[in-house]
Amino acid sequence: MDYDYLFAIGQDSHRFRSYQENEFAPEGVQKLGGVMIQGAPLLEANSDGDVLLHALTNAISGITGVNILGAKADEMCLSQGITDSAEYLKEALNHLHGSEIIHVSFSVECKTPKLASYIYDIRLGVSVLLGIPVESVALTATSGEGLSAYGRGEGIMAICAITVRKAREV
Numbered sequence: 043m044d045y046d047y048l049f050a051i052g053q054d055s056h057r058f059r060s061y062q063e064n065e066f067a068p069e070g071v072q073k074l075g076g077v078m079i080q081g082a083p084l085l086e087a088n089s090d091g092d093v094l095l096h097a098l099t100n101a102i103s104g105i106t107g108v109n110i111l112g113a114k115a116d117e118m119c120l121s122q123g124i125t126d127s128a129e130y131l132k133e134a135l136n137h138l139h140g141s142e143i144i145h146v147s148f149s150v151e152c153k154t155p156k157l158a159s160y161i162y163d164i165r166l167g168v169s170v171l172l173g174i175p176v177e178s179v180a181l182t183a184t185s186g187e188g189l190s191a192y193g194r195g196e197g198i199m200a201i202c203a204i205t206v207r208k209a210r211e212v
């Protein structure tokens with residue numbers, strides 16, 4: 043059987059919240075790919091600041107042509123109080139109209155938090171959100187070697203590439 047495949051990328055970044063010198067910086071719990079990362083600095087955002095789900099949502103918009111992050115997510119966040127990035131992802135998925143995501147590849151750059159021990163959990167969490175096997179979600183992380191703002195520990199940047207099998211026109 044013949045299928046058409048599409049490929050798209052999405053990107054997102056957030057800076058860590060800054061605190062005054064004498065201000066107590068709470069031990070944060072930052073959501074990444076829908077997974078709670080303990081002891082991670084919180085990211086600045088109106089939403090939960092989940093850079094991985096935002097990059098994925100943007101990649102899906104790269105297929106559908108319907109942008110969710112920006113005006114639509116701001117409206118969901120500021121008017122409806124929806125801060126869970128999984129809801130923005132669901133909104134993007136609604137526009138796939140039967141086309142299926144068959145592979146997801148994340149590339150993350152940050153000095154902190156250290157993601158190595160969370161990689162499987164994040165892959166699993168994203169696979170559950172998408173309803174695809176964990177083997178179809180990959181994630182690599184680089185410390186950035188101090189070369190960029192992310193590598194210097196000022197925030198996190200994520201790129202997401204997805205492969206989609208197009209719905210067959212009937």
Ligand SMILES: [Zn+2]
Nearest residue numbers: 054055093096
């Ligand atoms: Zn974002």
